[in-house]
Structure formats: C-alpha cells, structure tokens
Amino acid sequence: MTFDASQYLWYLTAIPVIGLLLLVSSFQTRRTVRALTTQRQESRISAILTVKSFISSILISAVLASLILALAGPRWGEVSVEDERRGLEIVFLFDVSNSMAAQDILPSRLERSRETARTLVSRLPDALVSAVAFKGDAVPILPMTEDDVAFQLALAGLSGSMITSPGTNIENGLRAAIAAFPEGSARYRVVILFSDGEQIDGDVTDVLEQLRVQEIPVLVVAAGTAGGAVIPTVNDGVVRDAAGNPVLARVDLSALQEIADASDGTVYRLGNRTLLQELADELDRRSGVNQAVVFRRTRVERYHVFVSIAVLFLALSILVQNLRWRRTV
Amino acid sequence: MWVLERPAYLLLLLLVPPLIYLRHYHPKRGGRLVLPFVLWDGAAFVSPATFRGVGLRLAALMYWSAWILLVIALAGPTQTTRERVFLSRGSDIMIVLDESASMAAQDFRPSTRFETARDVIRRFVGQRGNDHIGLVGFSAEAALRVPPTTNASYLMESLDAVQLMELGDGTSIGMGLALATLHLRSSSADNRVIILLTDGVNNAGEISPEAAAEVAGDLGVRIYAIGVGSGEEADIEVRDPETGELFRGTVRDGFDGETLQRIANLSGGTYFSATGAGTLEAIFDAIDTAETVERRVRIEVRRRPVHRNFLIIALALLVGELLLRRVIVGVSP
Numbered sequence: 259m260t261f262d263a264s265q266y267l268w269y270l271t272a273i274p275v276i277g278l279l280l281l282v283s284s285f286q287t288r289r290t291v292r293a294l295t296t297q298r299q300e301s302r303i304s305a306i307l308t309v310k311s312f313i314s315s316i317l318i319s320a321v322l323a324s325l326i327l328a329l330a331g332p333r334w335g336e337v338s339v340e341d342e343r344r345g346l347e348i349v350f351l352f353d354v355s356n357s358m359a360a361q362d363i364l365p366s367r368l369e370r371s372r373e374t375a376r377t378l379v380s381r382l383p384d385a386l387v388s389a390v391a392f393k394g395d396a397v398p399i400l401p402m403t404e405d406d407v408a409f410q411l412a413l414a415g416l417s418g419s420m421i422t423s424p425g426t427n428i429e430n431g432l433r434a435a436i437a438a439f440p441e442g443s444a445r446y447r448v449v450i451l452f453s454d455g456e457q458i459d460g461d462v463t464d465v466l467e468q469l470r471v472q473e474i475p476v477l478v479v480a481a482g483t484a485g486g487a488v489i490p491t492v493n494d495g496v497v498r499d500a501a502g503n504p505v506l507a508r509v510d511l512s513a514l515q516e517i518a519d520a521s522d523g524t525v526y527r528l529g530n531r532t533l534l535q536e537l538a539d540e541l542d543r544r545s546g547v548n549q550a551v552v553f554r555r556t557r558v559e560r561y562h563v564f565v566s567i568a569v570l571f572l573a574l575s576i577l578v579q580n581l582r583w584r585r586t587v
Numbered sequence: 588m589w590v591l592e593r594p595a596y597l598l599l600l601l602l603v604p605p606l607i608y609l610r611h612y613h614p615k616r617g618g619r620l621v622l623p624f625v626l627w628d629g630a631a632f633v634s635p636a637t638f639r640g641v642g643l644r645l646a647a648l649m650y651w652s653a654w655i656l657l658v659i660a661l662a663g664p665t666q667t668t669r670e671r672v673f674l675s676r677g678s679d680i681m682i683v684l685d686e687s688a689s690m691a692a693q694d695f696r697p698s699t700r701f702e703t704a705r706d707v708i709r710r711f712v713g714q715r716g717n718d719h720i721g722l723v724g725f726s727a728e729a730a731l732r733v734p735p736t737t738n739a740s741y742l743m744e745s746l747d748a749v750q751l752m753e754l755g756d757g758t759s760i761g762m763g764l765a766l767a768t769l770h771l772r773s774s775s776a777d778n779r780v781i782i783l784l785t786d787g788v789n790n791a792g793e794i795s796p797e798a799a800a801e802v803a804g805d806l807g808v809r810i811y812a813i814g815v816g817s818g819e820e821a822d823i824e825v826r827d828p829e830t831g832e833l834f835r836g837t838v839r840d841g842f843d844g845e846t847l848q849r850i851a852n853l854s855g856g857t858y859f860s861a862t863g864a865g866t867l868e869a870i871f872d873a874i875d876t877a878e879t880v881e882r883r884v885r886i887e888v889r890r891r892p893v894h895r896n897f898l899i900i901a902l903a904l905l906v907g908e909l910l911l912r913r914v915i916v917g918v919s920p
Contacts, residue, residue, distance in 0.1 A: 276906070280913065283913045322906065325905070386737065401736035404735065404774055404775060405771075407770055407773065441670055442673050442737075443673070443737065559892070562596075562663065565661045569599065569661065573602065573606060576606050577609070580609050580610055
C-alpha cells in the first residue's frame with residue numbers, strides 16, 4: 259500500500275488524545291448518574307452505560323482514524339493502462355542559488371550541471387526540451403522546443419545573477435516547470451532537476467501532488483558532495499555566517515529524495531562517472547519509442563474503502579447510542 | 588465539468604433522514620435517564636433558550652453536514668477537463684519580423700504597421716495549435732526572440748514585449764532570414780516555413796537577403812515574403828527604448844518588392860504585398876490555408892479528483908462537533 263499524501267498520517271497521533279477525552283467525559287457522566295439515582299438503579303444503568311460509552315468511543319475513534327487514512331490517499335493493487343504517448347518533453351530545472359557556485363564538484367556545481375544537460379540533450383535528437391531557472395523565484399529561460407541551438411544559447415546565459423530574489427524556493431521552481439509543458443502534447447513529460455537541495459523554501463506538498471496527477475516524474479540530479487564546500491563570492495572571498503565562519507554548503511539528499519519518491523522519479527549524483535549513461539537509459543525507457551505497445555501500470559486509488567468504513571461505523575455509533583438494549587431502565 | 592465516479596453511493600443519503608429521526612426524535616432513544624416526577628411539587632420545567640441549546644443545535648448541524656459531505660466524497664467527485672491532443676507532428680514556422688522605426692508608420696488605419704502585424708500574428712498563432720512557431724526580430728541586427736515552440740502562450744508574451752528600435756535602426760533582412768534558418772536546421776518537421784514581414788529595403792547586415800534565401804531553399808525551408816506599407820506618405824511617431832527620445836516625422840519610401848520576389852522564388856515560397864490591415868489579414872489567412880498539414884487529433888479527458896476537500900471539511904466538522912457537544916456543552920454519549 260502506498261499513500262499519495264502521507265503527511266496526513268501524522269493526524270493519526272491525535273486519535274489517542276481524542277479517545278482519552280471521550281473516556282474522561284464518560285466517567286463524568288457516570289458520576290452524574292450516581293448522583294441522580296438510587297443505588298439499585300445505579301448498578302444496572304452503570305453497566306449499560308459503561309458498555310455503551312466504551313463501544314461508541316471506540317467507534318468514533320475508528321471513524322476519525324479511517325477518515326485520516328482516506329485523506330492520505332491510499333493505493334494498492336495495480337492495473338495496466340495502454341499508453342499511446344510516444345517521445346519525450348523534458349523541462350530542465352536549474353537551481354541557480356548561491357550554493358550552486360560551490361566547487362566540491364569541479365568546475366562548480368552549476369557549471370557541471372550545465373555541461374551535463376548540454377551533453378544529454380545532444381544525445382536526444384527527438385526530444386523537445388525546455389529550461390527553467392529558479393532561486394527565490396523561477397524564470398522560464400527557454401520554451402518547449404526542438405531547437406538545439408536555442409537550448410545551448412539559453413544554457414550559456416545560466417548564472418546565479420540572472421535572478422535577484424534570494425533563497426531556493428523549489429516550490430516555485432517545480433510550478434514553473436509544470437507550466438512549461440504546453441497543452442495538447444502526446445509525449446511523455448519529464449522534469450530533470452539540478453539542485454543541491456540546500457535550505458529549500460516553499461511547501462512542496464501541493465506541487466508534488468500535481469506532478470503525480472499529471473504523471474510527470476522528476477529525475478533529480480543531486481549536485482554536491484556530502485562533505486560540502488565553501489561558497490565562493492564574486493570578489494574571491496567566501497560566504498561567511500554572522501560569526502565570520504565560512505558557510506559550508508552540503509547536499510541535502512533527503513529533501514531531494516522526497517521529491518523523486520513522490521513523483522515516481524529517481525535521484526542521481528552529479529559527478530558520478532556513469533551519470534550521463536544512466537540518465538540517457540532512463541529517458542530512453544520512459545520515451546516509449548522502442549516499444550510497439552506501452553502499458554503503463556498504475557496503482558488503484560482506494561480512499562473510498564476507508565470512507566465506507568467511516569460511514570458504516572458512524573451509523574453503528576448512532577444505533578449503539580440510541581437503540582435500547584433492554585426494556586428495563 | 589464536474590462528474591461523480593461512483594454516483595450509486597449517493598443512495599446512502601437515503602439513510603440520513605431515518606438516522607436523524609433515531610438520533611434526535613425517536614421517543615424511546617436511549618442514553619437518557621427517565622426519572623419519575625410524580626412526587627414533584629414545584630413548578631414545571633421550562634426549557635430555556637440557553638447557550639446549551641444553541642450549542643447542541645449547532646453540533647447537530649455540523650454532524651449531519653459531515654455525513655452529507657462524506658457521502659458526496661464516497662461518490663467520487665471529479666473535475667474533468669477536455670484537452671485536444673495532437674498525435675502528428677505539425678509544421679515549423681519562423682516569423683521574421685521587422686522591428687525598425689519605420690514600422691511605426693500610421694498608414695495601417697486605425698493603427699500602425701507594427702501593431703497591425705502583431706495583431707495578425709497573434710491571431711495566426713492562435714489558429715495553429717499543433718505547430719512549432721518561433722519569432723526572430725531584426726532591424727540593424729537580428730535576434731532570436733523565441734525558438735520554434737509549441738508553447739503558444741510563451742510566444743504571445745514575448746511578442747507583446749517586443750519594442751521597436753530595440754535592435755538599433757536599419758533593415759538587415761538577410762541577417763533575419765539567416766538566423767531563422769539556423770534555428771530551423773535541427774527541426775524534425777517535414778514542413779518548414781519562414782514568414783518574413785518587412786517594410787524597408789535591406790541596408791544593414793553582413794548577409795545579403797538573396798544569399799540567406801538560397802541557404803534556406805537548400806535546407807528545404809520555404810519563405811513567404813510579405814512587404815508591408817501603403818506606399819503613401821505616412822506619419823510616424825516612435826520612442827527610442829534606450830534613450831526615451833521621441834522621434835516624429837513622415838516616411839515615404841516603401842519596401843523593395845523586387846528583392847522580396849527574388850527571396851520567395853529562391854526558396855520556393857510566395858511573395859505578397861500588404862498595403863493595408865485588411866490585406867495583411869487576408870495574406871495570413873492564405874498562408875494558414877496553404878500550410879495546412881494533415882493532423883491527427885484525439886480528445887483526452889483529464890480527471891482531477893476533488894474528494895479530498897470534502898473529506899477535510901467532514902473531518903473538521905466531526906471533530907468540532909465532538910468538542911462542542913462533549914467538552915464545551917458537556918453532554919454524555
């Protein structure tokens with residue numbers, strides 16, 4: 259079983275708290291009943307009350323729990339769908355934040371990313387390509403085109419100074435990448451993200467879901483080493499923090515892994531010798547060009563199972579609370 | 588459009604009225620304590636309209652709203668959009684647009700040559716959904732504004748941003764054509780076309796229009812050469828985008844029809860002369876018709892499930908109801 263929006267599962271931690279509240283309130287009820295009734299009545303009423311309130315507390319907690327599970331978008335079981343798409347549309351998404359200038363990968367993270375993209379595109383004569391650069395904001399630098407010359411030109415202008423807003427807002431970047439795919443295309447869509455994943459701003463939850471719904475995988479090329487490196491500035495210094503110590507820019511794999519996982523993509527390491535071959539193979543596999551008929555396997559959405567359970571338990575709780583169990587009382 | 592994936596689930600709404608009866612009106616509903624009042628001597632109880640009463644009513648409203656939302660969520664509410672998907676490769680079209688100062692001449696009533704051209708191009712692009720269309724601007728120099736792209740909205744935005752005289756003043760038709768040809772070189776389209784719009788005589792650039800047209804012809808790129816201008820004296824008003832200086836005057840000299848004719852012939856294209864806004868529109872319509880390639884289109888329905896919104900609200904209502912009824916008002920189960 260997989261979840262589309264696993265962040266909702268955190269809500270489950272509230273269930274024990276709510277259950278506890280329900281129990282406390284049923285104890286209070288018993289005290290009230292004791293005050294209002296004689297001892298003979300009390301023992302009979304209490305017995306029923308205890309059972310009823312226990313069952314209905316459990317039912318209500320179960321209702322809330324299954325609604326939370328439904329909210330998280332569970333999927334299981336696979337179906338095959340025939341896919342008529344052929345060929346690729348690729349958006350190259352470049353992180354041009356300051357940390358991309360770090361030189362733990364030579365000549366620099368950004369420079370190597372650029373070279374990788376250039377070589378990759380020259381190996382893909384049939385793909386349509388587009389390019390977006392992002393920092394705090396995202397700027398499309400090339401619309402979807404087959405024009406190899408224009409791609410090389412657009413990449414030549416790629417630098418940290420092309421966007422003034424500071425930061426690394428990957429949410430804006432991914433949104434601009436989605437917007438760069440034109441409508442009415444019968445090609446497979448792929449985003450290739452070059453980033454060090456460092457100090458990412460923005461809430462990607464929503465945009466990751468969009469990527470999943472539109473079936474756009476993000477192939478993430480993690481730029482940087484775990485050891486990190488200092489960030490050079492224009493005037494041959496390095497970026498320092500408030501205390502005057504040089505800032506070390508490390509690659510944040512976990513953030514990048516999350517993006518890849520959520521969108522059916524993969525994480526690659528920049529600086530890996532086999533990177534180009536791996537990317538080329540992956541893109542070839544995803545283009546569907548060499549297959550006669552492509553079947554796409556998708557996991558079936560099953561949220562309604564949990565909503566059904568919730569509705570059933572909710573109905574049961576009404577019955578338990580309101581139907582009499584004995585003729586006495 | 589909105590659809591329900593599993594409308595049969597809506598039948599569950601039929602359960603709601605009996606359950607409401609059971610929960611709120613059933614005379615023998617449990618959870619209440621029946622006490623004999625036979626010996627009661629005081630005044631009768633009057634149910635006062637209290638905070639408690641309002642709270643309970645609100646709680647009931649929240650509870651049953653949540654019920655209805657849950658049933659709707661079960662029915663699978665989905666937003667669908669239709670999208671035309673092109674299965675065949677369209678043509679590649681490069682528009683080579685004169686951006687010299689004389690394009691501001693106001694002989695294309697009610698507007699200038701340039702604004703008219705821009706409107707006509709916009710309409711043309713809107714009609715050709717499946718083609719890769721690009722834009723090259725030229726005056727003293729030539730520049731690639733947009734490579735041939737399927738992203739029509741990007742093209743429109745770039746077209747809107749073009750300002751006259753950004754590339755100096757002059758007319759280098761040859762450079763414009765050569766640059767457009769360069770960007771069509773790597774194209775895989777069977778049909779590749781340049782549409783040249785100019786109102787002047789080639790007077791700048793290192794490449795002659797004829798040489799550029801020949802190269803284009805060799806690569807299989809046809810050129811539609813359109814001369815723009817009424818041939819009469821026209822007022823002109825243009826602001827230099829760099830200095831902000833305003834130029835006013837009149838222009839008289841028109842385009843060089845002979846050269847344009849040669850450009851068209853060398854590349855296997857056609858030459859047109861546009862003397863007014865109406866003619867220019869007609870020319871683009873003619874090109875649109877001539878360049879129609881067979882296209883295979885499929886209508887695809889994209890589905891975006893929206894049940895999550897219903898679930899979130901229902902969950903919030905249920906938790907809110909629980910808090911309100913049990914904790915704030917303090918009713919037992």
